[in-house]
Amino acid sequence: MTNVIVTTTINAPTTAIRMFDEMPGWHLVVVGDRKTPEDYHLDNGTYVGPEEQERIDKELSDLIGWNCIQRRNFGFLVAQEMGAEVVAVVDDDNVPLQGWGTDVMVGRPVEANLYTTSLPAFDPIGATNYPHLWHRGYPLQLLPRRDYSERSRQVVTPDVQADFWNGDPDIDAICRMQFAPDCSFHDEVFPLTSNAITPFDSQNTFITSSWLEHYFLFPGIGRMDDIWAAYYVQGKGASVVFGKASVIQERNPHDPVTDMKLEYVGYENNLSIVADVAGDPDALFRFLPERTVAAFARYRTHF
Numbered sequence: 001m002t003n004v005i006v007t008t009t010i011n012a013p014t015t016a017i018r019m020f021d022e023m024p025g026w027h028l029v030v031v032g033d034r035k036t037p038e039d040y041h042l043d044n045g046t047y048v049g050p051e052e053q054e055r056i057d058k059e060l061s062d063l064i065g066w067n068c069i070q071r072r073n074f075g076f077l078v079a080q081e082m083g084a085e086v087v088a089v090v091d092d093d094n095v096p097l098q099g100w101g102t103d104v105m106v107g108r109p110v111e112a113n114l115y116t117t118s119l120p121a122f123d124p125i126g127a128t129n130y131p132h133l134w135h136r137g138y139p140l141q142l143l144p145r146r147d148y149s150e151r152s153r154q155v156v157t158p159d160v161q162a163d164f165w166n167g168d169p170d171i172d173a174i175c176r177m178q179f180a181p182d183c184s185f186h187d188e189v190f191p192l193t194s195n196a197i198t199p200f201d202s203q204n205t206f207i208t209s210s211w212l213e214h215y216f217l218f219p220g221i222g223r224m225d226d227i228w229a230a231y232y233v234q235g236k237g238a239s240v241v242f243g244k245a246s247v248i249q250e251r252n253p254h255d256p257v258t259d260m261k262l263e264y265v266g267y268e269n270n271l272s273i274v275a276d277v278a279g280d281p282d283a284l285f286r287f288l289p290e291r292t293v294a295a296f297a298r299y300r301t302h303f
């Protein structure tokens with residue numbers, strides 16, 4: 001078993017989950033929560049319920065807390081025990097398109113569009129056919145200065161492949177309230193990468209297992225859990241390529257104002273973080289609550 005899909009859910013199996021559970025060449029691991037139906041069932045994959053998570057590591061469980069998406073960190077530990085070579089992190093409302101998971105670029109040379117910027121961060125969405133949108137977690141202060149004029153073709157070997165999402169894309173709450181987009185990203189702009197640190201999410205992303213030790217969805221920082229994880233692993237040296245859309249996001253219900261409040265910690269700190277972690281990834285810890293740092297330290301004892 002070499003390829004593992006990891007997700008969390010509080011819902012009964014969705015259309016996306018049923019499709020991932022049948023995905024050839026992949027094994028699905030679903031991490032439950034206290035709100036997940038007790039009779040949750042997969043035909044082929046592995047369901048890791050609350051009791052099993054506490055058997056894996058009760059201290060880590062207590063530090064992460066319940067009723068939060070960061071429970072999927074336990075999925076990474078299960079994937080490691082399964083001997084996964086590649087781990088795909090997905091959301092249960094991202095319905096896979098035909099061919100999902102068949103063009104995995106991590107760990108092999110690929111030719112990509114390389115965007116060179118003097119800014120401390122790169123926004124991948126602005127390089128697509130939706131230049132007015134931006135990725136969740138991109139420092140807002142940099143939006144007026146985005147520049148995609150310096151582009152070249154280069155062969156890269158990525159550690160992370162963040163595939164895009166048609167439908168409702170992963171933009172921040174301000175962008176969503178302003179534009180409410182329904183996207184269909186053009187395939188020809190991908191794959192793309194940059195010389196600068198870039199936000200990527202945990203809803204349709206492939207990562208080589210050797211990076212799991214450093215990839216942790218941080219609890220206690222709202223909707224920056226996966227964004228700051230992305231910044232951290234890049235500070236540690238992980239390279240990222242963005243792939244064409246391979247899912248359609250049929251987004252679960254969200255209150256955009258609530259989302260905005262949960263993203264505010266990023267609005268305040270993202271610019272400082274991207275500047276700091278580029279030279280010292282552990283500088284991120286200055287922006288994290290003490291309990292969050294303790295949770296990450298406990299997680300890393302499993303590697």
